[in-house]
Amino acid sequence: MRYIILIFLLFFNFSYVNADAIYNLIKIPNLEVHKVDNLNGIKYLVSKRGFVIGDTNNIKCNGINNSDLDREFNTIQNNLRDYNSNFLRKINLKFVVLCKNLEISGINTGGIPDNKFRTLILDLTFNQNYFERMIHHEIFHMIDNSFPELFKKNQWSELNNKDFSYASCSTCTDLLGLDLEITKGFLTEYSMSTAEEDMAEIYSLLKTNFKEIDLLIKKDNILTKKKNFLIKGLKEIDEKFIF
Amino acid sequence: MIKIIKPSLSEKILFIFLILLIILTLGSFYLLNNKCLFVKKIDLNNFKFKDKQNIAIMEVECGKVIIELDPNISPKAVNRFKKLINKGFYNGSAFYRVIENTLIQAGDIEYGNISNINYSKVGTGKSGLGKIKSELSDNFLFNAGSVAFARKENFDTEDSEFFITLIDIPIYQGEYTPIGRVIAGIDSLKKIKVGNKSTYVLKPDYIKSLRLLVN
Numbered sequence: 001m002r003y004i005i006l007i008f009l010l011f012f013n014f015s016y017v018n019a020d021a022i023y024n025l026i027k028i029p030n031l032e033v034h035k036v037d038n039l040n041g042i043k044y045l046v047s048k049r050g051f052v053i054g055d056t057n058n059i060k061c062n063g064i065n066n067s068d069l070d071r072e073f074n075t076i077q078n079n080l081r082d083y084n085s086n087f088l089r090k091i092n093l094k095f096v097v098l099c100k101n102l103e104i105s106g107i108n109t110g111g112i113p114d115n116k117f118r119t120l121i122l123d124l125t126f127n128q129n130y131f132e133r134m135i136h137h138e139i140f141h142m143i144d145n146s147f148p149e150l151f152k153k154n155q156w157s158e159l160n161n162k163d164f165s166y167a168s169c170s171t172c173t174d175l176l177g178l179d180l181e182i183t184k185g186f187l188t189e190y191s192m193s194t195a196e197e198d199m200a201e202i203y204s205l206l207k208t209n210f211k212e213i214d215l216l217i218k219k220d221n222i223l224t225k226k227k228n229f230l231i232k233g234l235k236e237i238d239e240k241f242i243f
Numbered sequence: 244m245i246k247i248i249k250p251s252l253s254e255k256i257l258f259i260f261l262i263l264l265i266i267l268t269l270g271s272f273y274l275l276n277n278k279c280l281f282v283k284k285i286d287l288n289n290f291k292f293k294d295k296q297n298i299a300i301m302e303v304e305c306g307k308v309i310i311e312l313d314p315n316i317s318p319k320a321v322n323r324f325k326k327l328i329n330k331g332f333y334n335g336s337a338f339y340r341v342i343e344n345t346l347i348q349a350g351d352i353e354y355g356n357i358s359n360i361n362y363s364k365v366g367t368g369k370s371g372l373g374k375i376k377s378e379l380s381d382n383f384l385f386n387a388g389s390v391a392f393a394r395k396e397n398f399d400t401e402d403s404e405f406f407i408t409l410i411d412i413p414i415y416q417g418e419y420t421p422i423g424r425v426i427a428g429i430d431s432l433k434k435i436k437v438g439n440k441s442t443y444v445l446k447p448d449y450i451k452s453l454r455l456l457v458n
Contacts, residue, residue: 020342020442021412033414043414094418116396 026095026117028053034069034098037077041085044077047099054104059112061099064124068100072124072131079135082207087238091146093139094118100125111138115145130178137204143237144196150233153195159225160185166194180205180213185222187213202226206243214243279305282430287456290427297321297423298456299328303435304448308428310390313421317378320392320401320420325455327352327370327403333453339365341444343437345412348393349450350404357449365443370403377401378420385415388425409433 022031022045030049050063080096092115102109102123110126111134120142126134144151157166161184177189186192191201205213217223234241274280285307292298297312314321327333335356340348353368354361377398389408392401401420409432438444
């Protein structure tokens, strides 16, 4: 019994130390290294005990267990392997933190990008129907945050019909539908919330289902302009970029 | 007439036990107060250095620490480190930030010298030499004893603060600018004072001196 307790204490101590070293780097507590992807250099970190962060403790996420991780990890890794290390360096993404029931200010969300710490927090339990799209949606926010001059919101807004205007923030509206629902110039209801979300929605849909979405976009002149706008910016970042 | 009374066996045992207890108490007190007791002393005469120009000797409470600088990986950072050493800026620099059994950090020239440490500002001081660009390397493994410049959240903000890892921290690879490695004396660094509840340390241990083997 004594030895079992000793082994337990040693294990606990090791995890704690490791977590502190990671906290030193990205300021999120209670993380462990899950995997470092040698293909693009992404460092996957998992939260097994959950965390609360943010200046006002407004970001919360619960810990995950091994079965949560086994179920989703390959999907996440495969989608992120679309991006090479050079591109990821440009958009300030190095660490992907995996946890569940992620929320910001009490609102559930699939992911939270943090360019300052080169971190993307992902909720493993996000709606399965939109999970892969959500990954690329959040990646676009990292792209946008890193290169705001390439994705100017006023220029984007001018591509819409003149009688349309976005809400002041993505949570200031009840336009939250993520299903494909083409309205003049928009692919989903959520696209109509803000210019940033509109860009991220088009980007993520093209990234996950290019052939079908591209055909739909070609039928709509506003969407075609928006797609070209995105491609122009993305090519500035990486001239070899393809959806 | 005084009658001599012989102690019984149990009284003798009790007496011996009390003597042992006193010895143990005093011994423990001595051991607890002497954290450097089991730290092996470093004798520079026992070392043959290939590249004497890139050897730094740090003196801390428990003894000497030998650091081998690596200008091949980060030439500008090593140059800055040497410049700060030669100016004597690191002498008295407090290990104000310690993550227990993980890493120790010192080198705040402005607010982190033990002679006038400013607890409210330590960690924000400058050397006066300006920031340098990060020199990151995927070839430098952050094993125990790695010495690297600390930085703010952003890259290219290295100045004078540095940390030494006490364990392997592979996740730091490519994240911090390496300066070199501790090749002897890491046990002395493991005895550096740790904070009670925080990684910031009150009345911290400090670098008695930091010099280059060859100027």
